[in-house]
Amino acid sequence: MSTTPTTPTSTSTADLDLLYTELEDDLRSSVSALLGARCDEHRVKAAYDGDDSLGKELWPALAGELGLAALLVPEEQGGAGASAREAAVVCEEIGRHCAPVPFLTSAVVATTALLADGATEAASALLGELAVGERTAALVASFVAGPGDADGLGVRPGDQVRSVAGALEADVLLVPYAVDGGVELRAVPTDAVTVEPVVSLDMTRPLADVTVPEPTGEVVVPATAGVAAVRAALTTGAAMLASEQYGVAQWCLTTSLAYLKERRQFGRVLGGFQALKHRLADLYNEVESGAAAARYAAAAVAAGEDVEVGTAVAAAYCGDMAVHAAEEAVQLHGGIGMTWEHAAHHYLKRAKADQIGLGNPGAHRAAIAELVDLPG
DSSP states (O other): OOOSOOOOOTTSGGGOOOSOOHHHHHHHHHHHHHHHHHOOHHHHHGGGGTOOHHHHHHHHIIIIISOGGGTTSOGGGTSOOOOHHHHHHHHHHHHHHTOOOOIIIIIIIIHHHHTSTTOOHHHHHHHHHHHTTSOOEEEOSBTTOOGGGGGGOOBOTTOEEEEEETTTTOSEEEEEEEETTEEEEEEEEGGGSEEEEEOOSOTTSOEEEEEOOSSOSEEEEOTTTHHHHHHHHHHHHHHHHHHHHHHHHHHHHHHHHHHHHHOEETTEEGGGSHHHHHHHHHHHHHHHHHHHHHHHHHHHHHHTSSHHHHHHHHHHHHHHHHHHHHHHHHHHTGGGGGSTTSTHHHHHHHHHHHHTTTSOHHHHHHHHHHHTTOOO
């Protein structure tokens, strides 16, 4: 997207509505009900012992029963024809429940790459399979790579791409091969690629090192459009990750508040201590600011206006905000917050891993400076 100022149109940023619609509220209720019933925190904890059964149960339910895999796929290609606004609501709930599902990597990042201008008929066919939950996909790029890194993500046979999110769950990998004329995306079956699991800080979103084979599979995005497709995928992914980070932070705030209303010390409810009231008030303001930033980024992506600035602002702010909220949750829960028995550490690990995902806050702040022409 050009950074040159343009004349406002009917879909300018001044017209973006950040309020949730009735449809989005209904979607949230459905996702929250399913995750609340099936995403048990004790089973989430089992992921750190190598048990990935929860994710294998949740994703077919989310993709099949609720149709979430189809949200960003156009109706003419078998999808729901929804927008980033609806996808952001889903990401909020996934963050709020710390759900180990590949929605971000498959239904957002990979799907966005396949929707690029110039995508082939093979991309359309794959989108149809992703939409109905028959297959999952992942872009072969390091999870720490952000939109600004898109130009350098082309790979050659034999290269190893470190820390790829979603590769272990995916049936097909979108490999950005560097070729004459640019970068082409090929849909490569996972069994044709060497995928080596790595120990991840957040085992609810496991990472893997991927060794790239000789070019195989079908070309889904030609070389002339590959870099733009990867950049669009990482940009949309970063915007949606901000909504997930807001969901994480909201859980931390709500859970801490509930605990401090019940826990007593020195004959008083902990929440009655003035110092803790101040911390909660500051945290509330911080989380609500994150909500506004994440919501703006989602609305901007949906409208196709101010996408780069909106995404960079949300990603820069929400990454740090979620980590701070999770750290506060651990501290405000006292001794129990430090134990394996409490879920706070799940959220701290998710927040810390997400903080460097799809571009770290520092990289996004640098992008903002360039986008709005701040002096060096």
